[in-house]
Amino acid sequence: MLSFFFTKERQLETLIYSYLENLGLIQKQFVKALNMCLAKGVCDDFQFLADQTHKYESRADDIRDEVNMLMYSRALIPESREDIMGLLASADEIPRYFELILNLIRTQKILIPDFIVLDIQELIRVSMESCDLMIKQIDVMIKKKEGIRALLSTIDQNESHCDHIERRIISKVFDSDLDPFLKLQLKEMVVCMGEISDQADRVSKQVNILTMKRRV
């Protein structure tokens, strides 16, 4: 009700939700691009989907810039400004990893061997679940609802699970008789993939701390 009198805050709310929505879209494009790569390698469709991911990632940057501009024009109280800017900066690392992974595959023309495809799909599935839960957790924080700790716990479990899958893939790669250079390329790519759930976990912990800090 009070927000009728504070247009900047309303604008900010809309922007933050459009950022989160856009984050979901980047995720979808990233998963499509990666699945394309796993199915057909670095083909034109993959290139198109990678470009689409980049487009959504740029849009996320634009929205974040708008949010920051609005914050500097004194929307919200200083403590909330600091918290939200920090939170979005952390969340924004995730699309950066999506882009990094697709660029690694595209520029280095990495061929993902069949014996790790299932593991990579599993790693990405769990990481995407973490991202979805992280977005939900931010929404719960904004709406001041219950359930932050349950989401935190699930994201934390997912992160451990992803670490386990990451180690398993890297072991498989180095146990194989692939070209040593390809092994290093794959290792770099898998480490980047593992970073997604790690970052989602970091954001989730940040949300939890912010929620505790805001309780009086």
Next chain:
Amino acid sequence: MFSLLGAVFLGWSLGANDASNVFGSAVSSRMLKFWTAAVLASLFVLIGALLEGRAGIETLQGLTALTLKKAVISSFAAAVTVTIMTFLGLPVSTSQAAVGAILGIGFLNRQINVAGLGKVVACWFGTPVGGLVIAVIIYKILAFVYNRMNIDLFESDILLRLALIAAGSYAAYALGANNVANVTAVFVGAGQLSVFAAALIGGLSIALGILTFSRRVMETVGRKLVRLDPFSALIVVLAEAITVHFYTVLGVPVSTSQAVIGAVLGVGIVKGINTVSRRTLTNILIGWFLTPVVACFIALALNFAINLRYVPEG
């Protein structure tokens, strides 16, 4: 009119210094623009002085008998004391300076209203304690309500900002109502001003101090205070306002700074953290003790200097 200059100067410095206790945290943390804060503070100080300034004025002017000359000495001594203490970087209470100066005049008169003085001194002890107790109580009550409110982050921010503006305005009202006596009460005692005129002139001079010279103090002193979260800052301002208003009803001018320190300590107790350093507390105690003593001696010295006469030999 010249005789009122000391009072106007005292009111001006009170406004310039004490506005930071009212809107300092909101302005220094950029929650509120300086001019919004300054206009609100000035307006509410004046309203407070006019509506509830009478009780304090009557208490102070009743502490001793005053002539116009002695009233001028008293207000000038208080103003000089505030300036010296501010220059030394010690926390200063205008109320204590004003009472100390009136006491100096009372010693000269050999006539002091001991009962009135006792009430005033007791309230000085009670101010930080009152701030502390009220802060603890309202923190618990408002935290209970706030944590159960079904509002989102944006609405909660808006609510906190509005509450801080309202609490700051109330604190400005209490400041005007309580501290106007320090500025012009002696002139009522000397028969120079009516109570209404004293409240009006006192209120206007405090407002002038806020509008012309409080910006730097609000922006720097607000930052020098311990960094509080917005909810705690709200509690501190509200506790200060209630404490000062309570003493206004009793008719005793007290220090807003001491009420703030008490409230900050109270918030620290509730949150289980150390909000005020030992050094700050020591400085407050030194300022607390020194201010009335220095003002009393300055009033005596001024009176002595004014009454010096050249007596030619032979």
